[in-house]
Amino acid sequence: MSMQTAKASDRTGEADLHGRSAAEIRRRGACPALAAPMPTGDGLLVRLRPAGGALTPSQFASLARSAAAQGNGILEITARGNLQIRGLRAETVGQLAADVDAAGITVSDGPAIETSPLHGIDPEEISDPAAMEMALRSTLRDQLASPQLAPKLSLVVDGGGSFGLSALSADIRVVAQSHTDWLVAINGDGETAMPIAIGPAEVAISAVGEILSLMAILGQGRRARDIDPALLRARFPAMDGMQFIPSRAAAMPLAGSHRLEDGKTIIGVSPEFGQMRASDLIALLDLAKARGATAIRLAPGRGFFLIGLSADTVPAMQIAAARHGFSIQPGDNTEHIAACAGAGACGSAFYETRTLARQLIAAAPALFDGSLTLHLSGCAKGCAHARPALTLTGSAEGYGLILNGLAADLPDERVSGGRIDFAIERLARAIEDNKDAGESTAACLKRLGATGVSKALRQE
Incomplete structure (x- = not known):
């Protein structure tokens, strides 16, 4: 456009x-x-x-x-x-x-159609997702432009290769099976999506068109998960027992x-x-x-x-x-932190998120074993991360600590502004002291629960 x-x-x-x-x-x-x-x-x-x-x-x-x-x-x-x-x-x-x-x-x-980032240059790629995206947009132009589709409708075209898209969840997934055949699956990632059709490009495109039609009929804002399974099987009678190659995880x-x-x-x-x-x-x-x-x-x-x-x-x-x-x-620890723009860049933020992030990386290494995301939100809007996480929300009174939730959720513990460094250090120490052999940080926090975390933060 x-x-x-x-x-x-x-x-x-x-x-x-x-x-x-x-x-x-x-x-x-x-x-x-x-x-x-x-x-x-x-x-x-x-x-x-x-x-x-x-x-x-x-x-x-x-x-x-x-x-x-x-x-x-x-x-x-x-x-x-x-x-x-x-x-x-x-x-x-x-x-x-x-x-x-x-x-x-x-x-x-x-809607955005997400394709394998190394399309066309990855020698391990099974088939060209960019060509499939162009074919989908050309053939299904009117359906993709329908105002009845959900604003955040997600489509993935995974051509395979070293950097696949198996970890991305989507309403509709189109996954290369061979140089000529594609799998169409709905509502999930590479492991959980439900396969509905497999065949050459024209078969896959037709199946995507059917799914778009079903979502449009359901009404604005509806997603693939809302389609009646019985209706799916009526439209795609061959979906049960379908033989396909699962999406490969990204090797790179x-x-x-x-x-x-x-x-x-x-x-x-x-x-x-x-x-x-x-x-x-x-x-x-x-x-x-x-x-x-x-x-x-x-x-x-x-x-x-x-x-x-x-x-x-x-x-x-x-x-x-x-x-x-x-x-x-x-494996950089910053990969496990979702931080909003923070004070100085956003008028709604109550603290400098990036400054605190660097302090926490140095002071609380136990938090960064890759099992959880630390969400630093300058206010309760939660712009940086829309999924549950270990969240620190800024407010006029200080910080709200949410063990597994969104920035707008009711905090499990409140911490005054000047004591946040000490509180996080105590939390990290409690994790180190209580973690069982082989247990992840996320699992330990879940086991400790709000009561255990609150007790740890209040210890002098």
């Missing part, structure tokens, strides 16, 4: 291009695309997915410059590999859209240097805590371009791959990435 058509209204209280009121745009579950940015504590947020999740270094740098000029200069990559730009105002969204157009960045109409971590079978070297980086400042991103991209990088691929897991670098440039690029706030090795 042409981004220049995505103009924001002059006042955030007015309807958007599609006649949706501000209340509708703000509703939980809405997708903050350019035509309908989402109000947040630090201004308007726009989420976009470039075609194929791919950008050139110049395009990505242009987008970062626009984010600095039109927003607050903070960009994020989501857990699903989509790009978010924060701190926009109603009067600047239109200029951001124009900048996207001027950079030659294509953003497809309709995101962060790090990776050498593909054909000799190509790629670098995966993750912004610390999922956020990057435009100035840091531009500096990294300018250096990557000078060193020969030809493309950027956004990836699930809040990061991206740099494509086209020669092996001898990798050490210097990784040093530069780390200097600009990017994780360059798998």
Whole structure:
């Protein structure tokens, strides 16, 4: 679609291009695309997915410059590999859209279709997901554009390869089985989704069209999980007992240097805590371009791959990435922290999330065994993480600690602002003292429960 058509209204209280009121745009579950940015504590947020999740270094740098000029200069990559730009105002969204157009960045109409990030360059790829995405959008154009579909309808096209998408849950999954055949499954990830059809591309596309029709008939906002199983079996009588190849788990971590079978070297980086400042991103991209990088691929897991670098440039690029706030090795503790923009960048936040994150990494290593996510939310809105986690919510009185919940949930314990470091250190010590052999941090916290955690925090 042409981004220049995505103009924001002059006042955030007015309807958007599609006649949706501000209340509708703000509703939980809405997708903050350019035509309908989402109000947040630090201004308007726009989420976009470039075609194929791919950008050139110049395009990505242009987008970062626009984010600095039109927003607050903070960009994020989501857990699903989509790009978010924060701190926009109603009067600047239109200029951001124009900048996207001027950079030659294509953003497809309709719901995002997530594809394997290394599509077309991974020698282990079974079949081309980018070609399947194009075929789906071309054949099912009207259905994908239906206003009856849920705003956050999720579609995944997994071509296999070293960085598969088995961990991503989706309403509809299209997974390569061979060079010619595709599996269509619904409502789940690579292990839990229900297979409904298998066959050549035209069979898979037809099955996706059937599922879209069923969801549209159910009514706006309904998802694949809402389809009656009996109706599914009537539409897809061959689904029971279907023989298929399960989605393979990603063999390649995101962060790090990776050498593909054909000799190509790629670098995966993750912004610390999922956020990057435009100035840091531009500096990294300018250096990557000078060193020969030809493309950027956004990836699930809040990061991206740099494509086209020669092996001898990798050490210097990784040093530069780390200097600009990017994780360059798998297992970095920052991967297990979801932090919002925080005080200084967001007017709603009560504390500096990134500063506290670094303090906690140093003071409470027991929290970071990979079994849980620590969600640092500057206020009760919970912009950075919409799923249950070990959460610290900021408030005027201090912090709310939620063992396994959302930022808006009632805290299991309240901690005054000046004592948060001591409280977290006590919590980490309680975990170390109480953890059974082989037990994870998440399991230990669950066993301790609110009573045990409260007792630990109150000990002097």
